[in-house]
Amino acid sequence: MRFGENGLINFEEMAAIILFAIGFTTLLFNRNLIKKIIGMNIMDTGVYLFLASMGFIFDREAPIITDGVTDADRYINPIPSGLVLTGIVVSVSVTALMLSLTVRLYEKYRTLNLDEIYMLSHNRGGKP
Amino acid sequence: MNMKMIKARLAAWWRGEEDLTEELYGSPRPEEAPAVPDTPLPRLHSTFVIAHTELRAFRWLYAVLSAVFCLIIIGTMLYAVTYMPPYGSADTPTINEVFDRYVEQGMAETGAVNTVAGMILDYRAFDTLGESFVLFTATCTVIILMKDDPDLKKKKHPYFVDYRYDPIVHSIGSLLIPVLLVFGAYILFNGHLSPGGGFSGGAVIGSALMLYAMIFGEERATRVISERVIQTVVLCALGFYALSKSYSFFTGANHLTSIIGPGTPGNIFSAGLILPLNVAVGCVVACTMYTFYILFKRGRLS
Numbered sequence: 001m002r003f004g005e006n007g008l009i010n011f012e013e014m015a016a017i018i019l020f021a022i023g024f025t026t027l028l029f030n031r032n033l034i035k036k037i038i039g040m041n042i043m044d045t046g047v048y049l050f051l052a053s054m055g056f057i058f059d060r061e062a063p064i065i066t067d068g069v070t071d072a073d074r075y076i077n078p079i080p081s082g083l084v085l086t087g088i089v090v091s092v093s094v095t096a097l098m099l100s101l102t103v104r105l106y107e108k109y110r111t112l113n114l115d116e117i118y119m120l121s122h123n124r125g126g127k128p
Numbered sequence: 129m130n131m132k133m134i135k136a137r138l139a140a141w142w143r144g145e146e147d148l149t150e151e152l153y154g155s156p157r158p159e160e161a162p163a164v165p166d167t168p169l170p171r172l173h174s175t176f177v178i179a180h181t182e183l184r185a186f187r188w189l190y191a192v193l194s195a196v197f198c199l200i201i202i203g204t205m206l207y208a209v210t211y212m213p214p215y216g217s218a219d220t221p222t223i224n225e226v227f228d229r230y231v232e233q234g235m236a237e238t239g240a241v242n243t244v245a246g247m248i249l250d251y252r253a254f255d256t257l258g259e260s261f262v263l264f265t266a267t268c269t270v271i272i273l274m275k276d277d278p279d280l281k282k283k284k285h286p287y288f289v290d291y292r293y294d295p296i297v298h299s300i301g302s303l304l305i306p307v308l309l310v311f312g313a314y315i316l317f318n319g320h321l322s323p324g325g326g327f328s329g330g331a332v333i334g335s336a337l338m339l340y341a342m343i344f345g346e347e348r349a350t351r352v353i354s355e356r357v358i359q360t361v362v363l364c365a366l367g368f369y370a371l372s373k374s375y376s377f378f379t380g381a382n383h384l385t386s387i388i389g390p391g392t393p394g395n396i397f398s399a400g401l402i403l404p405l406n407v408a409v410g411c412v413v414a415c416t417m418y419t420f421y422i423l424f425k426r427g428r429l430s
Binding site for chain 1: 183187191194197198201202205206207209210211212213214215216217218220222223226227228230231232233234235236241242243244247248252255259262263265266269270273274322323327393420423424
């Protein structure tokens with residue numbers, strides 16, 4: 001297995017993947033539901049950074065037409081910016097949905113630990 | 129709110145006198161119900177849960193499998209990044225004829241100086257309509273989930289902070305709210321000319337509404353912005369958006385000419401339907417943010 005030569009040049013994509021990895025491990029290895037939601041949000045920020053770095057081009061400006069110059073060699077790619085906007089909206093909605101489900105679970109079981117919720121919901125957590 | 133009052137509040141806060149409600153507002157602080165401790169539901173101890181054999185075996189398996197899964201996914205993605213085109217170069221596959229078309233013809237076709245606004249609200253307006261409906265659906269689901277359950281009475285948490293009687297939050301917040309509202313409106317109405325637009329402007333306005341509800345109390349906020357007002361605003365905004373973009377169904381998708389022309393690019397009243405659509409999206413986003421706050425705080429809208 002050989003690695004490509006652009007590993008160090010693509011430092012921003014690397015940082016995005018590492019951010020995604022931090023969020024993903026937080027999501028998988030924590031038993032607390034609130035911490036899982038935080039991990040999910042960190043994953044989202046990794047995706048935003050990846051998309052934004054895909055649209056960037058050196059020595060070019062933000063895609064807002066200035067002085068009436070409509071030359072494609074002057075502006076960066078506007079499409080990833082629109083995709084990041086979509087991602088942010090979906091992330092806000094999903095976070096609100098997950099938090100409200102967590103509130104309901106806490107009201108019923110008085111705990112945020114997934115294992116304890118599992119034990120209580122299967123009636124196995126009574127007497128030791 | 130004058131400087132003398134703020135100074136008195138800060139001085140009293142510095143001296144450590146917490147309850148200044150009567151001398152500052154003229155009325156005594158309302159009597160609060162004593163905090164009731166949590167219901168004595170069986171609260172398991174974590175050590176006991178881990179001691180359970182079935183769950184312990186499952187946890188070992190889960191930890192090993194998730195570690196392997198994480199390593200595979202992260203390794204694959206890092207490996208793929210090393211083969212991607214170099215960062216910031218202009219000859220990547222994403223810089224194609226779509227990008228050229230959006231940048232070179234976008235201002236002439238949509239009238240928007242901000243190419244991103246022209247893209248998401250003119251070329252891809254159906255996508256943004258779907259996003260608004262995602263927010264609307266999330267609001268409906270949260271309303272259903274957070275509805276008061278008569279069996280489970282909401283108890284006041286003992287560490288609950290009431291910002292109505294906090295001198296710093298109250299004075300700074302009442303200075304900030306008008307500024308936030310004006311700034312949010314500026315972002316909304318300049319969405320086709322500068323960075324911003326419906327989503328960011330709506331988020332700023334929504335944060336101003338949240339701050340209002342936080343420092344003046346939810347009762348007063350829900351009297352001004354009631355459930356009916358929120359429903360009407362969201363329904364009108366989404367209905368206007370859907371109607372104004374569904375004409376392409378009736379005219380045939382190949383003849384997409386708007387009735388309103390693009391106007392002079394750079395003017396505030398230009399870019400056809402982008403300005404009203406930005407305002408509609410901003411209304412939906414502001415109402416959604418405010419609804420989330422009120423629902424998580426009180427459990428109901430009015």
